[in-house]
Amino acid sequence: MPEPILIVDAEDPRIEPFRDVRERDLVGRSGFIAEGTVVLDQLLQAERFRPTAFLILRNRLEGIRSRLAGLPADIPVYVAERAVFDRIAGFPVNRGVLAHGTAAGTPWSVAAILARAAATGRPVVVGIEIANHDNLGAIFRNAAAFGAAGILLDETSCHPLYRKALRVSVGTALTLPWYRGGTGEAIVAACEAAGCRVLALSPSGDTPLTRLDRTAPAALLLGAEGRGLPASLMALCETVRIEMQPEVDSLNVATAAAIVLHALYSAA
């Protein structure tokens, strides 16, 4: 493990990547921030992302020393007492463990994710206009739990490596293959071209989940909570609904995804 570097001044330029992490969205500029040991564990085993620096609360260092043991010596491990740590981060970081990370190696492509689905028979999850970071993170967590081949997000969906989305994903946004970009129509066309049956999940869907043929490889389309999927996309797909009480509005989008993914997983 690299020799820990004690930071005593919150203005120390070396800890720039960790400054005001709640206020800044690092994504797309200079990497991302992973918070807590659960996300850190995913980062350390990720094939397409790598840590570039750590900032650790001094009294947490012993507890995570074993995790950092195999790291190359040129990745700095900064350590700070609580007062300095919170001043750097800009808010009280309960977990006391921050990592800054960046992409490494070739990013996943739509074609590679669809090929993975075809090879394994596992579903692909497709998010359209998912603007809520909690929901996006929860979709990742549930997709990973039920062995999805990967996640495709249209260009209007938010970014999975935004700090809050990454935290709610319990770090699976670093290990589950995903691609973000293009329109919903383009994604649906790519899924169909790859031989996926495209299922659009909606409270007004035609086929109840329990009557769905669960054997063919599927792409599961999810829309934003509230608005739902655009009608133009729904018209291109087989539509599925989850049986529920008629007087209830709808389920959270990530919860709905979990129910369908569990049904596909347990039928496989």
Add this chain to the structure above:
Amino acid sequence: MPEPILIVDAEDPRIEPFRDVRERDLVGRSGFIAEGTVVLDQLLQAERFRPTAFLILRNRLEGIRSRLAGLPADIPVYVAERAVFDRIAGFPVNRGVLAHGTAAGTPWSVAAILARAAATGRPVVVGIEIANHDNLGAIFRNAAAFGAAGILLDETSCHPLYRKALRVSVGTALTLPWYRGGTGEAIVAACEAAGCRVLALSPSGDTPLTRLDRTAPAALLLGAEGRGLPASLMALCETVRIEMQPEVDSLNVATAAAIVLHALYSAA
């Protein structure tokens, strides 16, 4: 509908129940706060709760006038411009609709909820040490979606009418029967005495969900995320697990509940 009362001074004593709503937990003292039209709709149809006052952003009044049409004239409807409204509430309330409510009529009892389960064959959801308001609210939302007979919470679980729990429940904490109090052991004993099969949900459960006999009326025990259910309680119950990828830690507790409740609902 009562005549709206314009409030121009954030210090006006009449709007005391709405002051600093984010900082104060009204529960148990003087009622609860319902935010937004979705929760308001549940409050207006609730049998055991009733609104006592409203605070509405002036430009939202026309949009919700029809909802308030049937209200008795003695329930005040306060109206304020954005600056005054936010100063009263203590933060920017996006939805611009607040109601203060209180209990009305007899509260639900454990016996009444278990009798409802026995009469309908629907499951009862039991929360043990659920300390996270978002999770508790989501458990209510999912229980309502899948027609649970009610929810029993041990005395260490948080309160369903806390503002954030109520909001995440989409107001179902006002319409779905629930009771909070007593120990987990006492709740399990009451469920068994009422003829419910008690199922404890855990990643280490013995019976996979898809092999569960779903025909008998069930009480579904949920524990806090992270810690899970106490071993002493698990030992008293049939334990159930949701099939998932072995490398994944676990699901969110409310998501896990949704998957089991959907399975029970669609088998009924």
